[in-house]
Amino acid sequence: MSAVLGSERTGEKKRLLSGMQPTGNGLLHLGNYEGALKPWVALQDQYEMFCFVADWHALTTLAGTGESIADASRAVVLDYLSAGLDPDRCAIFRQSKVTAHAELSTLLGMVTPVSWLERVPTYKEKRELVAEREHEAAVSYGLLGYPVLQAADILLYRAHAVPVGKDQAAHLELTREIARRFNHLYQTELFPTPQAVISEDTGVLPGLDADAGGKLRKMSKSYHNTILLTDSADTVAQKLKGAFTSPLKVRKDDPGVPEGCSVCQLRRLYDPSGYSAQWDECRSGARGCSQSKRETTEILNAVLDPIRARRAVYASDPAELERVLERGEEKARAFAETTMQKVRETMLLV
Ligand code: AMP
Numbered sequence: 001m002s003a004v005l006g007s008e009r010t011g012e013k014k015r016l017l018s019g020m021q022p023t024g025n026g027l028l029h030l031g032n033y034e035g036a037l038k039p040w041v042a043l044q045d046q047y048e049m050f051c052f053v054a055d056w057h058a059l060t061t062l063a064g065t066g067e068s069i070a071d072a073s074r075a076v077v078l079d080y081l082s083a084g085l086d087p088d089r090c091a092i093f094r095q096s097k098v099t100a101h102a103e104l105s106t107l108l109g110m111v112t113p114v115s116w117l118e119r120v121p122t123y124k125e126k127r128e129l130v131a132e133r134e135h136e137a138a139v140s141y142g143l144l145g146y147p148v149l150q151a152a153d154i155l156l157y158r159a160h161a162v163p164v165g166k167d168q169a170a171h172l173e174l175t176r177e178i179a180r181r182f183n184h185l186y187q188t189e190l191f192p193t194p195q196a197v198i199s200e201d202t203g204v205l206p207g208l209d210a211d212a213g214g215k216l217r218k219m220s221k222s223y224h225n226t227i228l229l230t231d232s233a234d235t236v237a238q239k240l241k242g243a244f245t246s247p248l249k250v251r252k253d254d255p256g257v258p259e260g261c262s263v264c265q266l267r268r269l270y271d272p273s274g275y276s277a278q279w280d281e282c283r284s285g286a287r288g289c290s291q292s293k294r295e296t297t298e299i300l301n302a303v304l305d306p307i308r309a310r311r312a313v314y315a316s317d318p319a320e321l322e323r324v325l326e327r328g329e330e331k332a333r334a335f336a337e338t339t340m341q342k343v344r345e346t347m348l349l350v
Helices: 030-043 055-062 069-083 100-109 114-118 121-133 141-155 166-185 233-241 262-270 275-284 289-315 318-346
Strands: 015-020 048-053 090-094 161-163 195-197 206-210 216-218
Touching: 015 030, 015 141, 030 048, 030 069, 030 161, 030 289, 048 069, 048 318, 055 069, 055 121, 055 141, 069 090, 069 289, 069 318, 090 318, 100 141, 100 318, 114 141, 114 166, 121 141, 141 166, 166 195, 206 262, 233 289, 262 275, 262 289, 289 318
Parallel strands: 015 048, 015 161, 048 090, 161 195
Antiparallel strands: 206 216
């Protein structure tokens, strides 16, 4: 999967940090599963995993909106467990329960030039979004400092690796620069420079709709075009019925355009061996959209069924969910404190 795995030390697993924000009620979708959760589940054997819910990060866009970050965080944890993250192999925790994230963020802020933060592309995008939604003055220090908190999240666990989507390797670069700058300033090797673990086989899942120009776009909470991991089999069937297909294919025997059809694209991702014949049939008019939708519904429900079964176990036992979080948060706090002691010593605070 990545060069990081090849350099694993014998007898001691390297550490990997992964996390997700509890925005949009915390309900994760099939894109989150394919692009993030599924690769994480595959990595939990090879790495010592720390897997967190980035609840403070969610406040960079949700502060004052009235959304319950606590409820959304719990929903994310439930999705982590339903997807197959194993609390015996992976510490699952909420960022806000390990306050050392804030301490390290403050200290790393002292060695991070503002110019590095101002040139982060996601800062520029989000700044425009917030300024549009509210006004320029609502662009918070938290939004600018987001990458410092993110660096603290990773460096607190002295993580060797961070799983990132194909298009997101650049997100890690600032954390690497901050780690290098800290190590250089203090002539230390305290922080390993974390490597991106990019899973090769993950494509971007299309959503169930198209944009104003009739083009497919990625499955995303912001577009409300998702299949949620919490959706029932019937809901998936309903959503697929309404999914975007070629507008020119009105009757079954009209020729379709599978490249521009969300149902055909989803089918292609899940059934790479059989899709070409079906696409030919779609193009020639031998296959109708209803048949494609029915079959794709079945394929997607087969992917979601084991996730639903694991969810049912945890949903019926909220006390177990609490125990999972308590254990994960205790482990994270203990590890974080060993890092912070070294950081305080290195920075001549003690
Ligand atoms: P987001 O909350 O949109 O930042 O998504 C969290 C993670 O889920 C991202 O880092 C991606 O790895 C993954 N992800 C989100 N949407 C998709 C998608 N449509 N296809 C594949 N992966 C996705």
